[in-house]
Amino acid sequence: MCAKAWPRCANAAHPNTPEVVLLLLDFHSAGLARAWASVCVLAGVFMANVHAAPSDMAERTRACTHCHGEQGKAGPDGYYPRLAGKPAGYLYNQLQNFKQRRRHYDLMTHLIDPLSDDYLRDMAMYFSSLKVPYPPAALTSAGMAPEVLLRGKTLVTQGDARLGLPACSSCHGHTLTGVQPNVPGLVGLPLDYLNSQLGAWQSGQRQAHAPDCMAQVVKRLSPADLMAVTHYLARQTPAGVGAPLSEEVHRSLVAKQDTAWRCGSAAGVSAEKAKP
Numbered sequence: 001m002c003a004k005a006w007p008r009c010a011n012a013a014h015p016n017t018p019e020v021v022l023l024l025l026d027f028h029s030a031g032l033a034r035a036w037a038s039v040c041v042l043a044g045v046f047m048a049n050v051h052a053a054p055s056d057m058a059e060r061t062r063a064c065t066h067c068h069g070e071q072g073k074a075g076p077d078g079y080y081p082r083l084a085g086k087p088a089g090y091l092y093n094q095l096q097n098f099k100q101r102r103r104h105y106d107l108m109t110h111l112i113d114p115l116s117d118d119y120l121r122d123m124a125m126y127f128s129s130l131k132v133p134y135p136p137a138a139l140t141s142a143g144m145a146p147e148v149l150l151r152g153k154t155l156v157t158q159g160d161a162r163l164g165l166p167a168c169s170s171c172h173g174h175t176l177t178g179v180q181p182n183v184p185g186l187v188g189l190p191l192d193y194l195n196s197q198l199g200a201w202q203s204g205q206r207q208a209h210a211p212d213c214m215a216q217v218v219k220r221l222s223p224a225d226l227m228a229v230t231h232y233l234a235r236q237t238p239a240g241v242g243a244p245l246s247e248e249v250h251r252s253l254v255a256k257q258d259t260a261w262r263c264g265s266a267a268g269v270s271a272e273k274a275k276p
């Protein structure tokens with residue numbers, strides 16, 4: 001069935017081309033949000049350590065964009081995250097996190113398990129290089145209690161010394177569009193995605209390289225504060241293509257702050273010191 005739908009991949013499986021790996025995912029799942037009755041995802045992926053031209057990469061990452069949207073600009077329903085324009089180091093770390101089971105999504109993990117680190121890096125750099133504008137935030141302030149959004153904004157931009165919580169912006173950048181090379185942006189993400197990621201850190205389902213700053217951050221967030229933060233963030237639209245800040249610019253803005261929080265996945269970025 002899949003070979004019929006994707007003859008190009010069937011050709012790629014020819015025994016004379018051993019460097020090509022054919023990955024075949026044929027999944028029938030009523031649980032998928034998009035309620036696909038049957039979906040075939042095929043990827044003919046070259047394992048050779050070549051640095052593919054962007055046009056090749058578009059072709060080779062077709063299995064990825066099947067879920068992550070054209071040019072990696074996210075699936076339609078908030079479930080499949082955007083990849084376009086995110087910092088390359090962050091994307092690469094996530095591919096490693098799935099491979100090494102610090103994050104869990106089996107359909108994707110099967111796809112990347114056989115790929116070399118160089119290939120994962122090439123894909124991360126490719127998606128990072130795509131400058132695709134963000135759509136406006138899907139949510140508006142209408143119907144949302146202003147005090148909830150204000151609490152969210154305060155935590156995001158100033159933190160809460162009483163809780164020992166640094167401002168989210170002290171690591172994710174004052175524009176909240178992330179910091180090169182390893183810290184992702186927080187704006188342009190759907191509410192469901194934000195809630196599920198922070199919830200996954202709270203339950204230990206998602207982890208980052210140790211020390212895992214986000215595991216410490218979510219420990220300090222009550223359910224009400226977590227909701228305030230995600231509701232505030234999901235209502236912000238990043239300017240332009242939402243480009244991440246350079247590390248130099250970010251550092252010059254947070255230089256006054258103490259540097260007690262070091263993140264294993266973002267060695268160059270540290271937050272203001274947490275008060276006891």
Ligand code: HEC
Nearest residue numbers: 041063064067079080081091094095103105107108111123
């Ligand atoms: C079957 C659908 C599917 C396919 C195919 C797929 N992904 Fe994913 N991917 C997901 C989902 C769902 C998540 C979010 C999982 C979670 O909640 O942690 C994800 C997360 C990611 C992330 C982390 C994004 C972030 O902002 O943290 C990266 C990077 C990624 N995928 C890259 C890829 C690449 C590269 C490919 C192709 C080799 C690929 N994905 C193929 C469904 C898919």
Ligand code: HEC
Nearest residue numbers: 093166167168171184197208213214217261263265266271
């Ligand atoms: C001390 C630095 C630090 C602080 C403070 C911080 N973060 Fe993070 N955050 C990180 C790092 C580093 C990552 C990337 C982790 C990884 O590689 O998986 C991250 C990742 C995330 C992600 C995952 C994004 C995605 O695309 O999947 C979310 C959501 C997030 N942070 C939300 C927050 C919120 C909300 C706050 C404030 C309440 C906050 N962070 C404060 C360092 C920080």
